[in-house]
Amino acid sequence: MNKVLTHLTILRPFQEPVYIENGWIRIIDSRVAAFGKMPVRLDDDELEINMGNKLVLPGMINAHTHLYSALALGMPAPGQAPQNFVQILEKIWWKLDRALDTETTLASFQAGLLACLRAGVTTIFDHHSSPNFTKGSLKMLAGVAHDFGLKVSTAFEGTDRNGPECFKAGLDENLSALADYKNDPQIHPMLGLHASFTLSDESLETVRRSLDDHPGAGIHIHLAEAIADHHDSGERGYQSVVQRLSEYDLIHSNSLYAHGIHITPDDADMLFNAGANLVHNPTSNANNRVGMLNGVTLEMLGFGLGTDGMQANLLSEAKEGMLIRSSKLTTGQANVDYLKLLFHNNPQIASRLFGYPMNRIEPGAPADLAFYDYKSRTELNATNWGGHLLFGLGAPVDVMTDGEFRIRNGAVQGLDENEILDNARTASARLWDAMEKLR
Ligand SMILES: [Zn+2]
Structure with a gap:
């Protein structure tokens, strides 16, 4: 049945009109069909849902994350503190990913996506690694995404650091997903690569050839996150990481590049001209x-x-x-508009990669919406919404994807949240034990 959500404060960051008080949204076949200001005339076959003056935002996008690390919350620190970026990977994340098995990976996906849903994040670009459970891992993630009603981009971190067989298995898993989810609007498969510095020239050549069979497919890779990645490319005879990837035709508009901190001005030009999609991760970088x-x-x-x-x-x-950026600036220097990254740039990137308009409240986009019970202590209007988003809003009380409520009045729908969390707690203890046993 088609729905009309009424009595809403509609916020459409970086779109016009940006703010509609006492608004309505019509949903037909899982998509937003129209929106406007009350009153609204309902057709006979339409269901009115009175949203009680809640504030609604488009469902948000996480443009680069690792659901595999969902069970790292509260994990014991390594015995010896890492002294540089590569040691952080060696002592923490490369132990954690090797310790993951089928069950702990599933618990990570479920608990990680539950947290996204609870935060009103409905589209997730995941970068997965579980080298001891490779085959079937992306299929598992796609299955959990379907169960939760979330849109997920899949990628398995291809790397040479666990030997040639693991590289091959990771590549095969990516290629299977590229074939399996080619026509699934909810899943966007990408060819995952860890980072240039853990991949040989031979492996990059293999990736280039593999992509020939999948026109339109892109890679998802960490790019010049730390200076070590840049130096590695130098030692291999390239001017930079971007120059190296470009030698293997791996810089293009279908691909996603995380970080990009240590790129050169020439690299920036090359990425710009290629229409490449880049993702900033400020808290991780800090x-x-x-x-x-x-x-x-x-x-x-x-x-x-x-x-x-x-x-x-x-x-x-x-x-x-x-x-974080403010702490490095002096008074009067302009900061970056982080809400623009979230509500303008992220939907552009996601729409380009998934191939249809998404994460906006506009006709034709999936009805992926986050509703907040926001009783503001100051006026909220068309010009000051940014401050309210950054400093006022809590967690959404309702979340909808494809026109269906996944959270309604604070309760997760169609999933046993307590069971997912109980299972994650048990799995995390087992995962941390398994990490202890790895040298
Ligand atoms: Zn990352």
């Missing part, structure tokens, strides 16, 4: 102390916003990104 992305480059390349596994809440990421 946490790993890898440097801060240049603000001019960020504006020029239209970076999206991701959390790199640090958190599920993109409004928090936007606020913290702004504050």
